[in-house]
Amino acid sequence: MISAGIDIGSRYIKYVLAEDGNIIATEKKETGHDPLGTCHSIIAHSARKRPERIVATGYGRYLLEVHGDIHTITEIKAVAKGAREVFSSCRTIIDIGGQDTKVIALDGKGIVSGFEMNDRCAAGTGRFLEIMARTLGFSIDEFGRSCSVHKDVTKAIKINSMCTVFAESEVVGLIAKGVPRDEIAAAIHESIASRVISLVKRIRINGGVVFAGGCAMNHCLAKCLSERLQKPLQISDRPDMLAALGAAIYAAS
């Protein structure tokens, strides 16, 4: 059977088409101002194969439920399914997307047993990273590779503010002082990692930790988190696709 999962995130729409559990196509497009139109065009054209069953997830899932009569699950359940599909023994997931950071605990069978999410602002999320990258004149890809901590660690700078707006002015202040942008970038990643770790601490870590969501493609952030957790992180080839994959698997079941 051909099934599909569509994850309508705040920044990107991700789509996974699967046949009998094997991925046959993936798509990723900016959510933009017309997510419903984008969804319909992806579903209609991807690999030229119409799925028999679709499940929607992500921030915009209700759009498809209302306008497309499509079943929905939350991105928490979806990413749990996707992560278990790729890493079968995973018990903890850190998922950093465009506007949410989630830490999810799974029981031995892969069922969600608890989760924590960042409070209402964009601090500590992908959107925050995007804004900071732009302030420093990096592309997103460069940003995740360009961290360097001052050789004398005691002189390493810190970003204290966790509000996107305040942090930006803090960064502007550091730029004005002539601090190299690689050092500022390192501090930004550290500050996000510390925020995420405070969510992780509310959940008991058990077994392997999967890092999911678009931000898992940021090497610098992955390194900071792994150091703070003192554990290697499991990152799939397409961490941004895990929720869509989970939805596709759920659709097939």
Place this chain on the structure above:
Amino acid sequence: MSKDYTQMWGSIGLNLKAHEGLLSVLGDAYKGIYLSQKNRPGGMDYFDFVISEVHGLRIEEIVEAKESGKKVVGTFCVYVPEELVLAVNGVCIGLCAGAEVGSDEAERYVPRNTCALIKAFLGFKLAGLCPYVELTDLIVGETTCDGKKKAYEIFDEITRKVYVMELPSMKGEDGRKMWRNEIRRFADKLEALTGNKITLEKLRESSKLVNAKRKALQRLSALRAADPAPISGLDALLINQVSFYDDPVRFTAKTNELCDELEARVKSGTGVAPKGGPRVLISGSPMAIPNWKLHAIIEGSGATVVGEESCVGERNFRTLLDEGFSSVEQAFDNISTRSLTVDCACFTPNSERLDNIKEMVTRLNAGGVIHYALQFCTPYMMEAYKAKKISDTMGVPFLRIETDYSMEDMGQLKTRVGAFLEMLQARARA
């Protein structure tokens, strides 16, 4: 609304244009959230009517009561004893504080990071949108949280009507003595305001009346234990909200009528959701009218809210007043003792609240607890930690929510609540 009240609103001093806007937003919200519910009990018609006349008929009644010489006392807290207000023939009204209204006005006086409830009571007044506050002769504050305490100073500057009761922070012997004195002081204040003497007979009458209201609300709470629940959490929340400003005698009669209907529903197994569906207890900060946000999200996601461990909920009616007093002084003793059974997070320690969460989860057969704290409501935000611990020991899933009255975090809240309900359903299947 049954007729045009514009002239009345104008004479009260409301901002007519803004008020018209508020009523239209409120009407739309009510239609979307309440009237779209399925399988509602017929007895909700009365409460729908009350809401449709929230700034109409009820205000007219209060204006008439004032014309007949009665005084109107506005309150914000369940610690303020309604029995005393009724004993001087006063009208007791819980004031408007449940919508994001006039926050820019309020922020001229208080910091941006002030809890939504405080901002709202300032905002309603400053924007000229609450007819109740305009009709009050006395506004009673209380030293519960720091935010309210300081806001009452400002509110007094604006209204010149604020009287503050000093609530202790601990329930030891000194605290009890102090609160007993405060009850006496409040009684004196009310006598001076109205010129009516608080007599034993009057107190017996008012105690009976307020206890009857509490009993009706207790009955409603007990009926929600049935599976399927005979009434939605939204409707039950509304009834609790209305209890703060409706005429108490009529309210009690109508709530009891509704409960008769709910009893019949329970007997026949009729409910608002399928039997065996997810059931949630809400615990935390008060939800003043028209704050229906969290209930709407939870019930819109397919669960039923079966109880509110809240001031707008169980904390308001859990304990009855001991009516076995034979003097005014004894009545004051009993009133003071009763209010100190209320388990607000402004007290330290507050272990009774944890016992009560446990009791409600068990009695109402809740599968999960959603802890609701208004953002910047420090006492409840802090107690979330202990509430989670007690839920953990019971093996009941727990979700912590911090939010305000705005709609900007709706998407995020839907995801959190949705994932929480998925968790409850997965547990039920296992």
